[in-house]
Amino acid sequence: MSDLKDPRVLFAAERTLLAWNRTSLSLIAFGFVVERAGKLVRAISPGIIGPDQLAAMFWLGLAFIVLGAITSVYSARQYAVILKTLTPDEFPPGYAAKWGLLVNLAVAILGLILALALWWWRLH
Template identity: 70%
Template sequence: MSDLNDPRVLFAAERTLLAWNRTSLALIAFGFLVERAGLLLNAIAPSQAHAASMVLTFWLGLAFIALGALSAVYSSRQYAA
C-alpha cells in the first residue's frame, strides 16, 4: 500500500485525471462529428437523406457528447476523492 503523502501518488492521480480528460474530450468531439455528419449527408444528397438517419445521427452524437461529459465529471470526482 502506498503512502498518501508520497508525491508519486499525487502525480499518478493527476496523470490518470488527464488521461480521462483526454478521453472525454475525444468522446465529445466524436459526438459532435457524428451529429454534424447527418447534416453533411443531407447537404450532399438531400433526396437520399432520410429523416430517420438525421434523427439517428443526432441522438447518437448527443449520446457520445453526454458520455464524454459524464466521464469528465466522474473522473473529476474520483480525483477529488
C-alpha cells in the same frame, strides 16, 4: 490513506485524471462530428439520408456528447477522492493539485452546454 510520503502518488493520480480528460474531450468531439455528419451528408446528397436517419445521427451524437460530460464529472470525482487520501507530505510545496478538477468540471459544463445548444437548435 496513503503513508508513502511520495509525490509520485499524486502525479500518478493526476496523469490518470488527464487521461480521462482526453477521453472525455474525444467523446464530446466525436459526438459533435456524428451529430453534424448527418447534416453534411444531407447537404451534399439530399436523397441519400432520410429524416429518420438524420434523427438517429442527432440522438447518437448527443448521447456521445453527454457521455463525454458524464465521464469528465465522474473522473473529477474519482480524483477528488484520491486527493483526500493523500497526506500533506505527498504534495510538493506550492503545487496546485486542484486545477485538474477545475478543468474537468469546465469540460463537463461546456459539453453539457454544447448538448443543450444542439438540442435547442434542433427544436427551432
